[in-house]
Amino acid sequence: MKRAKELPPFPEGWYFLTDRKTVTAKKLIERTWMGEEIVIWCDADGNICVADAYCPHLGSHLGPRAGGKVRDGCLVCPFHGFEFDASGKCVATPFAPPPPNARLKLYETREIAGMIFVWWGFEGRPPQWRLPDVPQGPDWCSIGYRRFRFPGHPQETAENSVDIAHLLYVHGYDNVYPNGEVEVDGAYLLSKFHFTRIRRIANIWKMMNDVDAVTHVHGVGYSFVEVRENTIEMDLRLWVLATPIDGREIYLTLACQVREIRKPKRFFMGLRFLPPRWRAPVINQFMLTNQKLDVAQDERIWSRKRYRTTPVLSRSDGEIGLYRRWCKQFYPERETRD
Ligand code: FES
Ligand SMILES: [Fe+2]
Numbered sequence: 001m002k003r004a005k006e007l008p009p010f011p012e013g014w015y016f017l018t019d020r021k022t023v024t025a026k027k028l029i030e031r032t033w034m035g036e037e038i039v040i041w042c043d044a045d046g047n048i049c050v051a052d053a054y055c056p057h058l059g060s061h062l063g064p065r066a067g068g069k070v071r072d073g074c075l076v077c078p079f080h081g082f083e084f085d086a087s088g089k090c091v092a093t094p095f096a097p098p099p100p101n102a103r104l105k106l107y108e109t110r111e112i113a114g115m116i117f118v119w120w121g122f123e124g125r126p127p128q129w130r131l132p133d134v135p136q137g138p139d140w141c142s143i144g145y146r147r148f149r150f151p152g153h154p155q156e157t158a159e160n161s162v163d164i165a166h167l168l169y170v171h172g173y174d175n176v177y178p179n180g181e182v183e184v185d186g187a188y189l190l191s192k193f194h195f196t197r198i199r200r201i202a203n204i205w206k207m208m209n210d211v212d213a214v215t216h217v218h219g220v221g222y223s224f225v226e227v228r229e230n231t232i233e234m235d236l237r238l239w240v241l242a243t244p245i246d247g248r249e250i251y252l253t254l255a256c257q258v259r260e261i262r263k264p265k266r267f268f269m270g271l272r273f274l275p276p277r278w279r280a281p282v283i284n285q286f287m288l289t290n291q292k293l294d295v296a297q298d299e300r301i302w303s304r305k306r307y308r309t310t311p312v313l314s315r316s317d318g319e320i321g322l323y324r325r326w327c328k329q330f331y332p333e334r335e336t337r338d
Pocket of ligand 2: 160166170171294298
């Protein structure tokens with residue numbers, strides 16, 4: 001039974017679904033997202049389409065497991081062969097002209113660096129803000145991904161970006177301090193902090209990281225962290241993307257890319273012996289593996305915790321109160337109800 005004080009499961013916002021490469025390779029993908037069944041495909045012009053997975057004709061599931069397929073950029077229903085284009089319109093059927101009002105429900109998408117985000121609006125309303133672009137360039141390696149699935153909520157996972165005490169206690173960071181105030185502006189929240197950390201490599205080497213991180217949060221599903229590692233002078237971009245599945249579990253996707261390191265300031269795992277173009281991808285995999293360990297530390301807390309509407313905070317908690325007030329805008333249903 002739903003507890004009265006639980007967070008509503010689907011806050012309004014942009015949520016990561018998949019990346020363009022995966023859609024192109026698989027042609028048609030089916031997913032459960034925000035408690036709905038959806039399908040994702042790419043039309044002949046490269047438009048990514050995200051639609052309700054049930055056919056408006058007689059309700060067949062359109063996903064590949066039911067037999068749905070993509071032909072000439074159109075989604076073809078497995079039941080009677082109706083074809084839908086990138087606008088969701090039925091453009092052909094095998095035996096008769098397409099019914100003029102046969103149309104799939106489509107979701108608004110946004111692509112950033114090949115990552116596909118989909119808008120979830122209160123009562124289906126259109127996007128209330130835009131996700132800013134993150135320009136790519138030849139000096140950034142391609143984005144690597146790691147995906148996790150566990151019981152959780154995107155507000156709870158994003159809360160860690162202002163929860164300074166957990167960085168010390170759960171992850172063992174040191175010298176953690178904010179680099180300025182947490183700022184909010186509409187659906188945007190900016191948080192900057194510094195930390196140091198000792199990493200052990202294969203239990204033999206110790207490596208000290210001295211890090212400045214700037215976290216840009218655009219709604220609770222999208223956290224983008226710009227990381228400057230000062231010891232080896234490395235720039236890294238990390239996305240932490242929480243996507244509700246069914247109201248109980250979420251996907252948490254880490255996406256990461258490293259800027260090419262031309263002159264490593266310090267000996268770092270034999271980096272200097274690698275050709276420059278290999279350094280960033282190798283480090284990217286290393287960073288993803290490390291971040292995966294961080295998520296594992298968080299996950300056992302996230303997946304068992306219970307949301308406290310009135311937490312008893314201490315002085316070392318940072319801006320959790322501010323964060324929670326900022327989050328209220330993502331539940332317009334509560335505002336209209338209260
Ligand atoms: S149910 Fe899709 S074409 Fe009939
Ligand atoms: Fe964490």
